[in-house]
Amino acid sequence: MSELRSNLREEFHDKEYRHSYADESLNTYIATQIKVLREQQKLTQKELADLTGMAQPRIALLEDINYSSWSINTLRRIAEAFDLRLSVRFETFSSLIPETETFSREALERAPFKEDTWFHKKDVQAVEMPILRAAYAEQAQSPERKLGKILHMSVGSAAVASSA
Amino acid sequence: MAWTLYDYRDRRGENPVRRWCERLQKKDLAKMNQRIDLLESNGHEFCPGLASNLHGAPHLHKIRVNSNVAPRLFLCKGPINMASEYTLLLGEFEKDDELPEGTLQLAESYRQEIINDPKNRRGLHERAKK
Numbered sequence: 001m002s003e004l005r006s007n008l009r010e011e012f013h014d015k016e017y018r019h020s021y022a023d024e025s026l027n028t029y030i031a032t033q034i035k036v037l038r039e040q041q042k043l044t045q046k047e048l049a050d051l052t053g054m055a056q057p058r059i060a061l062l063e064d065i066n067y068s069s070w071s072i073n074t075l076r077r078i079a080e081a082f083d084l085r086l087s088v089r090f091e092t093f094s095s096l097i098p099e100t101e102t103f104s105r106e107a108l109e110r111a112p113f114k115e116d117t118w119f120h121k122k123d124v125q126a127v128e129m130p131i132l133r134a135a136y137a138e139q140a141q142s143p144e145r146k147l148g149k150i151l152h153m154s155v156g157s158a159a160v161a162s163s164a
Numbered sequence: 165m166a167w168t169l170y171d172y173r174d175r176r177g178e179n180p181v182r183r184w185c186e187r188l189q190k191k192d193l194a195k196m197n198q199r200i201d202l203l204e205s206n207g208h209e210f211c212p213g214l215a216s217n218l219h220g221a222p223h224l225h226k227i228r229v230n231s232n233v234a235p236r237l238f239l240c241k242g243p244i245n246m247a248s249e250y251t252l253l254l255g256e257f258e259k260d261d262e263l264p265e266g267t268l269q270l271a272e273s274y275r276q277e278i279i280n281d282p283k284n285r286r287g288l289h290e291r292a293k294k
Contacts, residue, residue, distance in 0.1 A: 004201060007291060020194035028202060032211045064213035066228060103205060
């Protein structure tokens, strides 16, 4: 078990501690993902501000991990500007562990609709497996167990599809 | 890439950074540890606002945690291996957006002590726990 896992496994038994840690992780995730997506789409803060109808300093604020006063409505506007969907869910604390361990630019980047392969490739079956894997992995709450189960199901249905 | 974190050690070999962190309220310690985990996994530049630069102290950075007591942790990159290490130097509390006088100078003097005697004046980061 990694040192981080082992620390959080012990520390999260305290309710006040785990909620504070998770709140900070959420602020970090949101601010950093906005910056990563903006850079992925090669937009300046001013250009994103224009797309969302906000002022540039507001974008700078939203990209600061110390900022916590964002709203779902604001994030919806950002999502629309990036042509992505906004996803808000309640999650288990254990799901925060892999999210923390894999936190990186690659983990935060998302393809906007025009690059969302599943909608644009003619041969849907060829792209279906990796896309579904990624989508299911994102949803997995108890990473090893649930992802394993989902992949097993996907492989099973792929086998059925190919035999048909 | 993952970074190696160190804490400053005083002349007696004690760890004032860990001692300061252990004095934080539980929720502030959780926030501080989250920031330190981020620093260790991604460095200070990936997450905007994680460790800000400081005017007049070009080698120092500041981690801030939102709280009514405004805890601030001062650190530097390296100072021995600049490509793979950070050293946590000093914790303080801001009052009315002001640090106690001499805080940055003290943090910088700790950095110099480490450069002069890295073997004794720093050790691997010790996570503060409640």
